[in-house]
Amino acid sequence: MFDPEVGKDVEVFHPVHDTNTGISNTKLAMWLFLGSECLLFGGLITTYLVYKYPLAGQGPGPEEVFDIPFTSASSFVLLMSSLTMVLAVSAIERGDHHRLRAWLVATALLGSAFVAGQVYEFTAFYNEGLGFTTSRFSSAFYGLTGFHGVHVTVGIIMLVSMLLLSLRGKLPEHKAESVEIVGLYWHFVDLVWILIFAVVYLIP
């Protein structure tokens, strides 16, 4: 910013704002967002449960298409990505940037493997005759799991952004909260999948 008293551009330091909640505003905002996301996924899961059985002659039902061993492996991959994410947060809080980058890459790769698995699963279901508009079950299923897949993809983009910032030296220790907030989002995506895996895939 140009300072007329100095006669040249000067670097401006923005003060950290106090909060009256005792929590950083950014973190509180992320938690409020996650609370609202509960309602979004609650609505989608409820819709799926209402429409989970297709009407007669409307294509295959859940028991005919679900591949539980494959989905179990995908669930395991996403669970482990939560571990690598929390280790990334821990690394930057200790100022260990090398491990931060390693764990961010690991988390992004595990997330990508999960999304790739979901694409494979959708393709297999489609080949078995289950398109998006085949039945009320297929629409509810693709709507729910597709929304979740989009959330994972957004999370991967956020992870890659954090990695690029770190590589450019723009993610010092005092900005560790940025990684923690991305981590909160990532763990939430994992939480939602924990619910989907049990309620959609395992409970008939």
Next chain:
Amino acid sequence: MANPTHYGEDSVSTAVLDGAESAYPRNRLYVQIAIILAVLTALEVMVHSFPGVFGGMGSPGYVTALLITMFAKFWAVGYFFMHLKWDNRLLTRVFYTGFILAVLVYVALMLTLNVFSQGG
């Protein structure tokens, strides 16, 4: 202005706990939680693979077993990985308010459709 990294005696930010105390052995705890989560996932798959042990596919025993493991995993991720154990309690309240509202949406829809009164 208050120190931005300290949030009072009752609430210490995770950055303070992790960053200032580099030797804090929390990583080991994270790995232990991940192992527990993996075991719980394996249990879920076992319940699905051997439903007869729990009274058959879709029976109350089967559904209860899966709901218990599901909520145990949900709680563990939120409490440890999302730092609710160490963070300000307000965050726990904010999150679970959203979660409980989501459950109420489900219950309201099921009541609207008379699912509970007509046995589905």
